[in-house]
Amino acid sequence: QITLKESGPTQVRPTETLTLTCSFSGFSLSTSGEGVGWIRQPPGKALEWLALIYWDDDDRYSPSLETRLTITKDTSKNRVVLTMTNMDPVDTATYYCAHYNVYWASYIWWGQGTLVTVSS
Amino acid sequence: QSVLTQPPSVSSAPGQKVTISCSGSNSNIGKNYVSWYQHLPGTAPKFVIDDKNKRPSGIPDRFSASKSGTSATLGITGLQIGDEADYYCATWDSSLNSWVFGGGTKLTVL
Numbered sequence: 036q037i038t039l040k041e042s043g044p045t046q047v048r049p050t051e052t053l054t055l056t057c058s059f060s061g062f063s064l065s066t067s068g069e070g071v072g073w074i075r076q077p078p079g080k081a082l083e084w085l086a087l088i089y090w091d092d093d094d095r096y097s098p099s100l101e102t103r104l105t106i107t108k109d110t111s112k113n114r115v116v117l118t119m120t121n122m123d124p125v126d127t128a129t130y131y132c133a134h135y136n137v138y139w140a141s142y143i144w145w146g147q148g149t150l151v152t153v154s155s
Numbered sequence: 156q157s158v159l160t161q162p163p164s165v166s167s168a169p170g171q172k173v174t175i176s177c178s179g180s181n182s183n184i185g186k187n188y189v190s191w192y193q194h195l196p197g198t199a200p201k202f203v204i205d206d207k208n209k210r211p212s213g214i215p216d217r218f219s220a221s222k223s224g225t226s227a228t229l230g231i232t233g234l235q236i237g238d239e240a241d242y243y244c245a246t247w248d249s250s251l252n253s254w255v256f257g258g259g260t261k262l263t264v265l
Contacts, residue, residue, distance in 0.1 A: 072254070074200075074256070081157060081243065081256060081257070081258045081259045082192070082194070082200065082243050082245075082256045082259065083256065084245070084253065084254035084255065084256055087254065095252065095253065095254075096253075097253055097254075098251055098252070098253055131199065131200065133200075139190075139202075139205065139209065140187070140188040140190065140205065140247070141188070141190035141202050141205050141245075142190070142192070142200075142202060142245075143202050143211060144202075145199040145200045145201070145202075146199060147198070147199050148199065
């Protein structure tokens with residue numbers, strides 16, 4: 036059974052850096068074809084893709100946010116970390132991490148999400 | 156403005172069928188697989204089907220998907236109250252080098 040759980044601060048101030056951790060079980064990021072992505076949903080808005088890291092350390096970022104995002108993985112600890120710099124109130128959202136599989140070309144399993152509010 | 160266009164809402168009666176469209180372009184739907192997600196606010200989004208009609212275990216065959224050119228469609232038959240949710244299409248965009256999601260469609264079963 037695959038599970039994912041997001042953790043991190045519930046509130047950050049404008050201009051601060053957000054660091055979110057995705058802890059997962061049931062698969063390994065050392066296995067070919069696996070990946071973990073981050074997707075967010077601002078209140079009342081649609082899902083927005085942020086970043087994806089693959090088993091081979093390849094990564095992809097949303098073009099509109101690329102300069103602010105960094106995604107890394109710790110295979111031994113089954114964790115993926117997303118950092119987002121220069122946070123703004125418009126970044127207030129529920130942040131989800133999700134298990135990606137190349138064979139399915141889909142985000143198969145998702146975490147429950149963590150709400151991050153950006154406010155001074 | 157989302158790269159993939161979905162109707163904001165659709166509705167149908169219990170037991171009936173509904174389709175949700177997702178319109179894109181040659182660089183996304185026209186070239187890559189489309190996946191569909193069911194999302195109830197406050198819960199984890201759930202992958203329900205892809206355009207090859209592959210469903211994860213636990214998703215009933217009432218859910219179907221298709222693709223033609225630069226458009227994809229999700230179909231749900233035998234609608235149940237429990238199907239009420241927001242549905243999103245998503246795919247890789249080869250020009251943007253990015254995953255893209257549709258704006259979401261709210262399904263009401265009334």
